Amino acid sequence: MSKKISILIVDDEESVRESLYSWFIEDGYRVECAENAKIALSKLESQNFDIILADIKMPGMDGLEMLRRIKSLKKDSIVIVITAFATVDTAVQALKDGAFDYVTKPFDPDDLSHLIRNASKQISLAHENESLKERVVTLENVEDIIGNSEAMKKVLQKVESVSQSNSSVIITGESGTGKELIAKAIHSNSPRKYFPLVSVHCGALTESLLESELFGHEKGAFTGAMYNRKGRFEMADSGTIFLDEIATVSVKMQVELLRVLESKTFMRVGGNKEIYSDFRVICATNRNLKQMVEDGTFREDLYYRLNVVNIHVPPLRERIGDIPLLTEYFIKKYCTSMNKQIIPIDSSALKRLEEFDFPGNIRELENMIERAIVIGNGKKITLKDFPLEKNIINSSLESLDEQEKNHIYQILLKYDWNISRSAKALQVDRVTLYNKIKKYSFKSPGK
């Protein structure tokens, strides 16, 4: 929200004005207070306020009368009426007179945040013109996604194109490839970025816990539930819900999920009120969902509901050209967090990292770097700081042909299939390299 939203609080009780003032100031709004309707109206004559929060019961001119006068002054003003003396009649009257909404004090902090967010949304929608909607989109908040390889560029292009839509997205890829980071990038580049990105690790929860986590529960729903608890779908209202490890969800929960995804409504456990939440869904899995559908362990209708856009994050061994950049990034990250000087990495150690196949992907590389910084001498990261030998020995058990095949493939990936550079690195001529590509039936990912 580029422009600061301004709020005018009108209430005769000083403690209420003070409380609301500090609450909104902490939220970054521009706030002013008025102790009665007369002062409020004179402020409104000289200044513009985006939102006016007004108490109904005030000495002199009451809130309803003030609301009518504000509306005659500025038809588009957003007025939220507050009162401790709620009756249906006054609520209806306030809404008829053009109030944006009506709340009874004391209220849940969450209700107020919700109201203000909705009002802000209305204001920003009114301000947003068509040219803004069509502006050139550049990706923001992708600093944590490191990589210059063709494979990652393609992923980021896809992130850019899907972020502006509301479509469901499935992110696939091996464990440790950074699927959650991709979900964050989609969210923070979408129009929903000012609202929460709520993550749910489905694999970590049992069926009953997942139900309560996703839908929340009402006070008294079961023994010990002293307060209402919001579910993740509710928390993701206007934002995005990220369902990690979606393939682990039970068949029963798949039915529930499908229903919620289709209607966007649900009930809290123990509740009887239907709750609507406007969320976007992004899922991630390291399993082959299509295969699971064929095997009958994942519902086909849910699969098609979720799989509107698929983004595949390549494993690290298919983007070894990114290893130096990632290594540099993690060294900087951990040296900074451990309050150490940035430590350089020995070139032979970096070369060995590029040869390693990283079954645990980026997570494994990150852990290796962190460990190397912790156990190393603090001056330079060397080969002995990495526990890589096991992998090297394993690969040496392969046949000579297998080794040659793997090596050529890794070099091609490293140089993004640039034949001249790959041939130079392999110290062979281009024709030989073409012959090897043919022999091993390699296919460029771009073709």
Add this chain to the structure above:
Amino acid sequence: MSLQHITLISFGYFDNDFLIRVSEKIQQQLFVKIHIKEGHLDLSDYYDPARRQYNANLLLKQIENNFAVESSKTIGLFNVDIFIPIFTYIFGQAYLRGRTGIVSIFRLSNERYGIDSDENLLLERSCKEIIHELGHCLGLIHCHTSDCVMRSGTYVEDIDQKGSKFCPKCRNEIAL
């Protein structure tokens, strides 16, 4: 950051080990020395029988007037349910760019929501809330970044969603 140290004053019964772990965790995040103190207040003066809760505005003023010192930031830690007149409850509040804040752990424990007790989660939530209020004392307002500790949290689940660290933008603002 010009901040020299932070004083954490507990009011009511708190396990000593809990306070030490909280202070260690905050120290790791903010690189500032934390002094733990025990404060004594007759909380009945702040009790609102109609709401069966404690008035956070009055408690904050009391800490500011009688416990806070100029050279540090002071956080009062309570284990009672606190409110401000307009809201049904709050987790904490602080003077923006001031020297005082208060936090209540009353609604931070799982047991209040009918879930099994989780001491580590309670510790995590308490630290996040204390760092959040300290952020306000240092002049930070609420942040939109999803994992920034300065993200506003009105439900305990919101606190779990955010991280315990300041995002780079907030860190820069307070030059941490």
